Amino acid sequence: MLSNVVLLQCRTISMQEYPTVVVLDLDYTIWPCWCDTHVSMPFKPLSKSRVRDKYGEELSLYPEVESIILELADQGITVVGASRTATPKVAKELLSLFHVGGKPAIKYFSSLQWGQGSKTKHIMKAAKELNLEDELRDGEFILFDDESRNKDVETIGCKFAYLPSQTVGLSRKHFEKGINEWSTWRGRKKN
Numbered sequence: 001m002l003s004n005v006v007l008l009q010c011r012t013i014s015m016q017e018y019p020t021v022v023v024l025d026l027d028y029t030i031w032p033c034w035c036d037t038h039v040s041m042p043f044k045p046l047s048k049s050r051v052r053d054k055y056g057e058e059l060s061l062y063p064e065v066e067s068i069i070l071e072l073a074d075q076g077i078t079v080v081g082a083s084r085t086a087t088p089k090v091a092k093e094l095l096s097l098f099h100v101g102g103k104p105a106i107k108y109f110s111s112l113q114w115g116q117g118s119k120t121k122h123i124m125k126a127a128k129e130l131n132l133e134d135e136l137r138d139g140e141f142i143l144f145d146d147e148s149r150n151k152d153v154e155t156i157g158c159k160f161a162y163l164p165s166q167t168v169g170l171s172r173k174h175f176e177k178g179i180n181e182w183s184t185w186r187g188r189k190k191n
């Protein structure tokens with residue numbers, strides 16, 4: 001029979017470590033479209049997880065995004081949105097219409113950053129806004145994104161987690177892979 005001490009150790013080892021901040025790209029990371037070109041306002045909500053656009057195009061979050069955002073909220077992880085979209089208004093509307101755990105998804109984001117150019121700018125701005133600049137320097141940020149050009153965020157201390165499939169976007173498999181890779185990367189950074 002395992003002693004309580006061993007059981008406690010097992011539990012500690014199996015506990016998932018998370019970064020302080022998870023940054024999510026939006027287009028082809030949490031939903032399967034470019035919101036500045038593929039869909040048009042106004043949107044009609046068909047349910048709490050599905051909308052129809054002006055031309056009849058229907059859109060939802062990728063299927064595993066809701067449970068991932070709920071897990072992050074449950075773990076007290078700060079969630080940031082970073083998008084190069086030319087239409088933040090459309091993105092904000094979608095984030096308000098899609099519900100996660102019964103609440104508009106937008107409520108789970110502590111900061112939303114927009115604009116063209118490198119995502120290093122988005123992330124540095126969010127870190128400043130949230131007073132988490134030390135955490136960024138210490139490797140406590142991760143960005144999930146479908147565009148490999150955004151890997152340059154690693155130059156400012158944010159781990160980059162590439163999402164290779166526009167069909168599945170941010171899936172649980174890729175989320176866990178990213179978090180595990182972050183954990184190893186941050187360990188190396190510290191030593």
Ligand SMILES: [Mg+2]
Pocket residue numbers: 025026027028029145146147
């Ligand atoms: Mg994208």
